[in-house]
Amino acid sequence: GQWLGVLGAGQLGRMFCQAAQSMGYRVLVLDPDEVSPTADLADDHIMAAYDDEKALGEMAKRCLAVTTEFENVPARSLELLSRRTHVMPGARAVGPAQDRCLEKRFIESMGVPVAPFAEIRELSDLEHLPEGLFPGILKVAQLGYDGKGQWRVANRQEVLSAFEQAQRVPCVLEAKLDLAYELSVVLARDTQGKQVVYPVSRNIHHDGILAVTHVDGVLTDTARAACQAAGQIADGLGYHGVLCVEFFVLKDGSLIANEMAPRPHNSGHYTQNACVSSQFEQQVRVMAGLPLGDTRLLAPAVMLNLLGDVWLRHQSDQPQEPDWDAVLSKPGTSLHLYGKRCARAGRKMGHINITAPTFEQAVGVANEIVDLLDLPCRAVVPS
Ligand code: ATP
Ligand code: MG
Numbered sequence: 540g541q542w543l544g545v546l547g548a549g550q551l552g553r554m555f556c557q558a559a560q561s562m563g564y565r566v567l568v569l570d571p572d573e574v575s576p577t578a579d580l581a582d583d584h585i586m587a588a589y590d591d592e593k594a595l596g597e598m599a600k601r602c603l604a605v606t607t608e609f610e611n612v613p614a615r616s617l618e619l620l621s622r623r624t625h626v627m628p629g630a631r632a633v634g635p636a637q638d639r640c641l642e643k644r645f646i647e648s649m650g651v652p653v654a655p656f657a658e659i660r661e662l663s664d665l666e667h668l669p670e671g672l673f674p675g676i677l678k679v680a681q682l683g684y685d686g687k688g689q690w691r692v693a694n695r696q697e698v699l700s701a702f703e704q705a706q707r708v709p710c711v712l713e714a715k716l717d718l719a720y721e722l723s724v725v726l727a728r729d730t731q732g733k734q735v736v737y738p739v740s741r742n743i744h745h746d747g748i749l750a751v752t753h754v755d756g757v758l759t760d761t762a763r764a765a766c767q768a769a770g771q772i773a774d775g776l777g778y779h780g781v782l783c784v785e786f787f788v789l790k791d792g793s794l795i796a797n798e799m800a801p802r803p804h805n806s807g808h809y810t811q812n813a814c815v816s817s818q819f820e821q822q823v824r825v826m827a828g829l830p831l832g833d834t835r836l837l838a839p840a841v842m843l844n845l846l847g848d849v850w851l852r853h854q855s856d857q858p859q860e861p862d863w864d865a866v867l868s869k870p871g872t873s874l875h876l877y878g879k880r881c882a883r884a885g886r887k888m889g890h891i892n893i894t895a896p897t898f899e900q901a902v903g904v905a906n907e908i909v910d911l912l913d914l915p916c917r918a919v920v921p922s
């Protein structure tokens with residue numbers, strides 16, 4: 540079989556690997572760690588740093604195409620790979636997702652609104668912050684995820700101490716918006732520029748980490764507008780692969796782009812059980828030059844994230860395996876575990892997809908599992 544490559548060996552690399560192998564491809568993973576969710580499964584593993592030129596050269600030589608499971612891979616590595624193989628997404632498309640300043644400016648340039656923000660490159664930038672950005676959220680511009688590198692700040696005093704804690708520049712200060720809800724769009728775009736979009740999902744975060752994804756398959760005007768905006772962003776990036784754009788919907792109904800992820804996204808995991816082609820299959824199809832898959836929703840769905848906390852929530856000191864028997868005896872449930880050996884609080888260990896004939900039923904089953912595993916957030920039917 541032909542080889543496809545992936546940079547990074549976390550759960551996204553693992554699920555990509557599973558999709559690729561089920562379609563007859565072999566997978567080469569490049570990652571510095573000996574043990575990882577993907578290395579266990581991949582057909583071969585180059586254990587090297589992401590900027591190791593020799594390793595990248597070998598990968599490029601062996602693979603039909605290479606993708607990345609995280610946005611913070613060095614742009615130069617993508618460029619080196621692209622001299623000898625297809626890289627999807629390419630350096631140009633990944634660049635803006637690596638830095639919140641570039642990202643917001645790029646999204647605005649596509650005519651899509653973002654939260655009011657200011658860039659902070661040095662201490663003196665704090666003096667000129669507009670009053671309208673308070674209360675706000677200070678975010679490091681690079682390398683933040685799952686709400687890490689963010690501080691809620693009520694005033695100038697607090698932004699100063701948050702900036703001192705951040706110890707990184709650049710940062711952005713964003714106005715804290717009054718959210719009605721959050722949604723995200725996952726789409727795939729092929730090398731001919733053709734796009735397919737998945738049903739929009741509605742997301743609940745807890746402590747800055749995605750907790751619940753809801754998909755009822757109803758295309759509201761807001762969902763339609765979000766799909767259109769995400770499509771414009773993908774076209775503007777000349778994007779090849781799977782892209783996620785996260786949005787805020789404000790109390791007044793307006794739509795604001797939060798950020799994008801140049802890869803399959805946690806909020807698209809529901810596609811594994813609820814759509815004809817999953818987001819990972821779509822990634823394989825684009826890389827292999829195959830036709831884009833069908834994004835049709837087969838059943839309403841809810842996804843529940845499983846963090847390490849679920850393993851640690853016991854009287855004893857030892858992590859304990861949750862009661863999967865009880866979970867899997869519920870109708871329409873699928874368990875996805877990432878094979879991580881060490882459960883830590885806040886660490887993504889797996890997820891559960893629930894599908895049902897109606898959205899209300901999916902929410903009902905999801906909440907039985909929320910109770911069973913004592914998860915932090917309930918699924919909700921919007922009023
Ligand atoms: P991810 O893991 O999604 O990459 P991240 O660390 O990049 O997370 P953000 O997506 O910027 O973080 O923010 C995490 C969550 O914090 C958002 O999903 C939202 O719930 C909340 N949040 C972020 N920015 C704002 C804002 N400007 N106003 C209100 N809430 C916000
Ligand atoms: Mg992010």
Ligand code: MG
Pocket residue numbers: 785797798
């Ligand atoms: Mg986010």
